Amino acid sequence: MGITLAAAAVVRDDTERFLLVLRAEQPEAGRWSVPGGKVLPGETFEAAAAREVLEETGVTVRIERELGTLDRADGRGGIYAIHDFAAVYVSGEVVAADDAADARWFTAAELVTLPLTRDLIGALIRYGVYP
Template sequence: MEIVPAASAVIVDDQGRVLLVLRGHEPQKGRWSVPGGSAEPGETLEETAAREAFEETGVRVRIGRELWTVTLPTADGRLYEVHDFAATVIDGTLTPGDDAADARWVTAAELDELPLTAGLKDYFIGAGIIPPGPGD
């Protein structure tokens, strides 16, 4: 089974909002997630997270510590091994791009109103990005 290395950036601003993108392509098209994608040959996972954040949101980020790793199966039998990193904006203007249909800052309360990718809110809670709510 082929394992595809991938990385994402979990970008949080000074107000505690998380930067999410609306996935424009499969997997999970039409769901909100953190910007990320497959690593290119010779690229570190940190470089992948920063590049994908810029391509999908128009903002440049500083990559911090790794928060979690997720393994996601694909319909064609491959496995994406996605490493999610904490990140902070260093410059740029928020503009959805690449395979993101939209991009926006989201509060913890707004997460319950959006169709998120599978398990995303639980990962945010587990990493301390957002506090657990009454039903969590």
């Protein structure tokens, strides 16, 4: 219970595709989302977002700017305070790892056909990064 600090990155490549991961664990296992996870002690939110992208997808990114913060239930009575960042692809081949069952690039049009985590499209619209 309580609040867990987390960071995530909305990663785009030079063709404007989005990098998403298929969640392997709860909450929302089996749904596509942006890569992210818990902030480690002493770590900045930006560093945590970049680390989580690398751990979950094998891709190195450059964090560009903070998009906003969302609160999400963790499924155990607590809250994740997720700091979201815009990031751009730098290098690496996409390979799902860590707690991601899959990781892939998707166009904006493809996003609406996927089983996404709750309000992902809404958040991307509010942040001004979709479509």
